[in-house]
Amino acid sequence: MDPRDVDEMRSSFPTIFARKAELADRFYSHLFVHLPEVESLFGDDFSKQKEMFAAMLTYCLKGVANSQSLPQARAGLVKVHARFNLGPREMELAGKAVMAALEDVLGNDLSTKQREIWEQAISGVMQLLLAETDTKLAPQC
Structure with a gap:
């Protein structure tokens, strides 16, 4: 991610x-609207x-500021969610749910540029999680 984009993203933290x-x-x-099952x-x-x-979101936000903690956050997410066997559909819909929540809560406080950067970041995290999950679930040779 471009350093200017990271700075723009940080401004919404x-x-x-x-x-x-x-x-x-x-x-x-x-x-639950996208994945009622x-x-x-x-x-x-489920409080x-x-x-x-909320804790993982905070950790991920800090991970953007400190690139060393982002892989740990990803590893933690993969570990917690691996048992659910999430596929591409679920990851895409979960990413859309995160983005919709950001838009609901932040509304006009989220600039167009920030919205674009968040969409890119969320999509990237979901792809990384899916790739990591696929790797962990793949048969070992």
Whole structure:
């Protein structure tokens, strides 16, 4: 990612961090619309899951600022989600749910440029997660 894009993305961090709980709520609302079959995986009370989402979001935001922690965040996400056998469809829809949540929560506080950069970053993370999951699930020779 271009350093100017990283700087532009970072400029949205304070707002995102301040509203991370709302962002988690909106993410899961969108996720369950796109993938209603996954809602049953969370049970009746998934407040802990929302907390984990908010914590991972914070960790990923810091990862953008410190490129050394982003691979660790990706590894953590892969480890947690590997048991769900997520495929390209699920990753794409989850990425759309994250982006929709950002747009819901930030609205006009998210500039057009930031929106483009976030879309690119989210898509990239989903592709990396899918590639990492495929590697972990591939038969070992």
